[in-house]
Amino acid sequence: MKYQILKTNCEEEIKQLFTDVFTESETPAEGTLIGNLVEELQKTTKPEDIFCFVAIDKNKIIASIFFTRFTTETNLNAFILSPVAVATQHQKKGIGQNLIKFAIDYLKQNNVELLLTYGDPDFYSKVSFKNISEEIIKAPLKLTYPNGWLAQSLISENVSPVNGSTMCVKALMDQKYW
């Protein structure tokens, strides 16, 4: 098993991985939605605003994760994690957590200061994310599940409040993902 940043062009393979995983874990409609999201993220995001990491086993991508730029009025170097998928037959073996930890280390070394995500606190707390309120950091769109608004600082113990409104990349600026 190898964890690495994705530099080659594997757009179709990655789209298929996300479509399959979310079809199997949720519904075919969710699979299509998330497959299309990762296609949009790869097509419409400037290279300096996106990181994709993968886990490779026997020359096949078996897990993948995206981080895209999260813009604050204070110009913090911040990224949001979304989405992540581990191939169904490889889930629950620690690969998801290891891939996220690999990515966080890489981003820390590249001077990223703050990470956000929006998801299940029980899972993301295993990789150091903590619940935050919108008084600490505003979400770019309305949160359907405020409990899932999570962050971690890569430069200090706690997440400091961030003034003003926030934005994410174009592909994620759609209420259906929030």
Ligand SMILES: CC(C)(COP(=O)(O)OP(=O)(O)OC[C@H]1O[C@@H](n2cnc3c(N)ncnc32)[C@H](O)[C@@H]1OP(=O)(O)O)[C@@H](O)C(=O)NCCC(=O)NCCS
């Ligand atoms: C969620 C996901 C990325 C986790 O990766 P993974 O390799 O299966 O998880 P790991 O083996 O590293 O971690 C397993 C731990 O996380 C928990 N966990 C796994 N999936 C979870 C989920 N969907 N919700 C809450 N907790 C979850 C397990 O209970 C387990 O906890 P334990 O170690 O205390 O038993 C993966 O299961 C997946 O792709 N699921 C379908 C798609 C999805 O839900 N993506 C996340 C939203 S973007």
